[in-house]
Amino acid sequence: MRARTTIKDVAEAAGVGVATVSRVLSGGSASPQTRERVLAAAAQLDYRPSALGRNLRRQRTGGIGLLVPDITDPFYARVADGVLACARAAGEPVIMGATGDDPESESEVIGMLLEQGVDRVVAVPSGATEPWAPAVRAGLTVVFAARHAVGFDDIPAVMADERSGIRTAVEYLVGLGHRRIAHLGGHGQGQRTAAFRDTLTALGLPVDEELIVFGRPARDSAYAAASGLFQNRPDLTAVIAGSNLLGEAAVLAAHELDLRVPRDVSLIMFDDVPWAELCAPPLTVIAPPARDIGYRAAELVLRTPPGRGRGGRSRPVKMPTELIVRGSCGPGRQRGATRRS
Amino acid sequence: MRARTTIKDVAEAAGVGVATVSRVLSGGSASPQTRERVLAAAAQLDYRPSALGRNLRRQRTGGIGLLVPDITDPFYARVADGVLACARAAGEPVIMGATGDDPESESEVIGMLLEQGVDRVVAVPSGATEPWAPAVRAGLTVVFAARHAVGFDDIPAVMADERSGIRTAVEYLVGLGHRRIAHLGGHGQGQRTAAFRDTLTALGLPVDEELIVFGRPARDSAYAAASGLFQNRPDLTAVIAGSNLLGEAAVLAAHELDLRVPRDVSLIMFDDVPWAELCAPPLTVIAPPARDIGYRAAELVLRTPPGRGRGGRSRPVKMPTELIVRGSCGPGRQRGATRRS
DNA sequence: CGCCCTCATGGAAACGATTCCATCATGTTT
DNA sequence: AAACATGATGGAATCGTTTCCATGAGGGCG
Numbered sequence: 001m002r003a004r005t006t007i008k009d010v011a012e013a014a015g016v017g018v019a020t021v022s023r024v025l026s027g028g029s030a031s032p033q034t035r036e037r038v039l040a041a042a043a044q045l046d047y048r049p050s051a052l053g054r055n056l057r058r059q060r061t062g063g064i065g066l067l068v069p070d071i072t073d074p075f076y077a078r079v080a081d082g083v084l085a086c087a088r089a090a091g092e093p094v095i096m097g098a099t100g101d102d103p104e105s106e107s108e109v110i111g112m113l114l115e116q117g118v119d120r121v122v123a124v125p126s127g128a129t130e131p132w133a134p135a136v137r138a139g140l141t142v143v144f145a146a147r148h149a150v151g152f153d154d155i156p157a158v159m160a161d162e163r164s165g166i167r168t169a170v171e172y173l174v175g176l177g178h179r180r181i182a183h184l185g186g187h188g189q190g191q192r193t194a195a196f197r198d199t200l201t202a203l204g205l206p207v208d209e210e211l212i213v214f215g216r217p218a219r220d221s222a223y224a225a226a227s228g229l230f231q232n233r234p235d236l237t238a239v240i241a242g243s244n245l246l247g248e249a250a251v252l253a254a255h256e257l258d259l260r261v262p263r264d265v266s267l268i269m270f271d272d273v274p275w276a277e278l279c280a281p282p283l284t285v286i287a288p289p290a291r292d293i294g295y296r297a298a299e300l301v302l303r304t305p306p307g308r309g310r311g312g313r314s315r316p317v318k319m320p321t322e323l324i325v326r327g328s329c330g331p332g333r334q335r336g337a338t339r340r341s
Numbered sequence: 342m343r344a345r346t347t348i349k350d351v352a353e354a355a356g357v358g359v360a361t362v363s364r365v366l367s368g369g370s371a372s373p374q375t376r377e378r379v380l381a382a383a384a385q386l387d388y389r390p391s392a393l394g395r396n397l398r399r400q401r402t403g404g405i406g407l408l409v410p411d412i413t414d415p416f417y418a419r420v421a422d423g424v425l426a427c428a429r430a431a432g433e434p435v436i437m438g439a440t441g442d443d444p445e446s447e448s449e450v451i452g453m454l455l456e457q458g459v460d461r462v463v464a465v466p467s468g469a470t471e472p473w474a475p476a477v478r479a480g481l482t483v484v485f486a487a488r489h490a491v492g493f494d495d496i497p498a499v500m501a502d503e504r505s506g507i508r509t510a511v512e513y514l515v516g517l518g519h520r521r522i523a524h525l526g527g528h529g530q531g532q533r534t535a536a537f538r539d540t541l542t543a544l545g546l547p548v549d550e551e552l553i554v555f556g557r558p559a560r561d562s563a564y565a566a567a568s569g570l571f572q573n574r575p576d577l578t579a580v581i582a583g584s585n586l587l588g589e590a591a592v593l594a595a596h597e598l599d600l601r602v603p604r605d606v607s608l609i610m611f612d613d614v615p616w617a618e619l620c621a622p623p624l625t626v627i628a629p630p631a632r633d634i635g636y637r638a639a640e641l642v643l644r645t646p647p648g649r650g651r652g653g654r655s656r657p658v659k660m661p662t663e664l665i666v667r668g669s670c671g672p673g674r675q676r677g678a679t680r681r682s
Numbered sequence: 683c684g685c686c687c688t689c690a691t692g693g694a695a696a697c698g699a700t701t702c703c704a705t706c707a708t709g710t711t712t
Numbered sequence: 713a714a715a716c717a718t719g720a721t722g723g724a725a726t727c728g729t730t731t732c733c734a735t736g737a738g739g740g741c742g
Contacts, residue, residue, distance in 0.1 A: 004400075004479075004698090006697090006698055006699085007698065007699060007700095008698080011722095016721075016722080017721065017722035017723070018698090018699080018700095018722080018723090019700080019701075019702095019721070019722055019723075019724095020720080020721060020722070022699070022700055022701080023700090023701090023720095023721090026700080029719070029720070030720070030721085031719085031720060031721090034720075034721085046475075048452070048455055048456050049456065049698085049699070050397075050456070050458055050697090050698050050699065051456050051457045051458060051699095052393060052396050052397045052402070052457075052458045052697080052698070052699080053397060053697075053698030053699030053700085053727090054698080054699050054700070055393050055699085055727090056391075056393045056394060056397050056697090056698075056699075056700095056726090056727050056728065056729090057698080057699050057700045057701080057726070057727050058699085058700070058727085059345075059727065061393070063436075063457075066437075070422075071412065071418050071421050071422050071425065072415070072418050072419055072422050074413070074415065074418075077412050077413050077415075077418050078413055080412050081411075081412050081413050081439065084412065084437065084438065084439050085439075088438070088439075088449075088450075091453070093436050093438075093453055093454075093457050094436065094437055094438070095404075095434050095435065095436050095437075096407075096425065096435050096436075096437045097425065097429070097434075097435070098422065098425050098426075098429075108429075109429075111389070112432070112434055113434075114389055115389050115390065115391070115392050116392045116393075116404075116434050117391055117392060117393045134387075138345075219615075248615055248616070248619060251619050252618070252619065255619075273616075274560075274589055274616075275589070275614075275615075275616030275619060275620075277593065278589060278592050278593065278596075278616060278619075278620055279616075279619055279620070279621070280620075280621035345728090347727090347728055347729085348728065348729065348730095349728080352692095357691075357692080358691065358692035358693070359692080359693090359728090359729085359730095360691070360692055360693075360694090360730085360731080360732095361690080361691060361692070363729065363730060363731080364690095364691090364730090364731095367730080370689075370690075371690070371691085372689090372690060372691090375690075375691085390728080390729070391727090391728050391729070392729095393727080393728070393729085394697090394727075394728030394729035394730085395728075395729050395730070396697090396729085397696095397697050397698065397699090397727090397728075397729070397730095398696070398697055398728080398729045398730045398731080399697085399729080399730070400697065
């Protein structure tokens with residue numbers, strides 16, 4: 001393992017000064033023959049400028065940080081994939097961290113990014129406010145993806161148009177004749193729950209608070225929420241699950257309780273995943289453009305000049321969702337009266 | 342946005358030299374009262390040492406690179422999660438890239454890592470040899486995960502014990518009475534195919550080469566492979582799918598062709614994913630410890646001293662797989678004679 | 683009492699790049 | 713032809729840290 005070839009080696013090989021090499025390589029002015037000599041020397045020595053040296057001097061890393069709750073969740077994986085794609089196109093490295101939706105863990109990761117000198121971050125925030133205070137104080141350019149954190153109206157965000165997605169789903173179910181529709185909410189989904197309530201109200205239907213339940217982002221909690229919902233309220237006829245995890249839990253719980261989909265209960269899941277098509281029956285979903293959200297967020301964070309970001313409150317970018325009708329929704333009927341577990 | 346607080350600020354605030362601050366902060370020797378003063382000053386100024394400066398001086402980044410074909414695939418997502426967890430425990434940042442299993446793209450990402458000064462990489466290699474030559478030449482410490490690249494016997498690897506997993510699955514199917522078992526192989530799965538052949542031979546069964554087919558790691562290709570297999574060989578009674586993608590394709594194709602699982606055809610998938618339990622019927626799988634593979638690989642790459650890695654050929658670490666019997670395998674019977682598509 | 687060893691400490695070099703600035707050569711204008 | 717503008721070029725400072733080395737103080741032992 002030899003020592004790395006540095007700009008000095010190239011300069012020597014080309015018979016010029018280091019300043020000239022730097023200029024040539026970063027597109028500055030130089031005479032054609034000098035440029036050629038430098039380029040030849042660099043190629044021959046297989047020279048790669050060290051990002052370390054450059055960044056130290058430039059006082060900016062250029063890399064982009066990526067924080068997601070859980071890379072194992074297909075939704076965040078797709079967001080991450082979008083960020084990765086955009087960063088790649090821009091030639092920027094991505095430093096990644098998983099927060100587990102835990103503010104403390106989030107703080108740690110942010111601290112690590114700060115230490116690394118990263119100055120741009122795309123994050124799916126856990127929702128807590130504290131972890132982000134040091135970040136903005138340090139001048140980090142932050143863009144939130146898929147979620148927003150309260151109290152940070154000045155941080156740009158790229159999200160799914162949840163209101164519209166939920167509204168479409170509710171209208172679809174109501175159109176099918178459903179009246180007692182439940183909402184299985186997840187972490188950081190205040191928007192969706194609100195949209196759910198609003199749409200019901202707008203349609204002149206009562207909002208039954210008992211039909212709005214929440215699960216933590218863990219399989220057991222999601223399952224408990226779904227199962228509890230089905231057992232407590234056998235009269236419900238449709239469920240909207242707020243995430244693929246909750247959708248999974250709902251399918252499992254329904255199966256466990258011998259509820260047939262869509263005969264006994266209709267199901268819509270927020271998030272499209274490959275297995276939605278494999279289910280029996282295939283799941284009707286509200287598909288958010290997860291990858292595009294990541295891509296857009298990365299674009300935004302790369303375009304925002306460093307140091308900007310504070311200032312005028314920025315309205316979140318909303319990406320359109322799509323209702324994909326498959327086979328998990330049937331006509332709404334009276335039930336519960338006939339069924340007793 | 343103020344200028345970053347540097348070690349110099351801390352030194353001034355504590356009334357000592359920068360060298361002393363550095364020593365205190367990195368655990369060197371110092372008198373108790375000095376140590377205290379420095380620590381107090383650092384805390385009060387909220388000082389974070391810049392990784393840039395440190396790494397430049399130390400000539401090593403400390404970060405670990407992570408290369409996966411596709412972060413969207415649940416298997417690689419779990420591997421990545423393991424790496425992330427281990428890196429976090431060690432306080433190391435992770436720079437991540439997706440290769441798409443394309444050697445050229447892989448080369449690009451490796452180049453980027455090299456430029457960043459990353460000196461440790463965990464990778465699921467695409468299989469091509471060329472991209473890794475510059476990496477080892479530059480003294481990169483590489484650990485392969487989940488796959489191995491031919492010609493790099495001296496690079497350590499952490500993999501699932503595919504031979505044993507496949508053997509168990511084949512024995513299970515043969516025990517159920519199956520004789521015409523197909524294998525849907527994926528990219529970089531030579532080991533599995535070989536194990537498949539070997540086990541059949543060991544059990545005294547003929548190896549029908551027509552029953553061993555391959556799909557590229559894309560949904561359409563996987564589906565084409567599965568569908569083609571079912572249509573060309575209606576006499577097969579069981580299929581082992583080499584990845585979750587191929588398993589998905591097999592389920593879909595079987596459904597499309599009106600083949601009932603497990604009555605018409607039995608199915609085993611290599612890789613356990615959450616939706617395997619949601620399928621109708623739930624899928625029997627060979628579960629590789631994906632997360633552990635990632636974790637172990639990261640441990641290994643962190644433990645290996647830089648510059649090592651070349652030298653004695655290292656035997657890959659094999660992680661045990663588990664056959665999880667659910668509902669997708671039935672008794673093997675003669676079919677194909679009765680069925681004509 | 684003196685010498686030497688140990689230990690704390692700070693100055694300064696080094697890492698690899700960028701960039702300011704001075705220098706020098708060439709070409710242009712009056 | 714002289715003065716000036718323009719452009720190429722290299723030296724040196726700089727970014728923030730670690731680490732080598734020198735210095736000085738203090739304590740133990742001969």
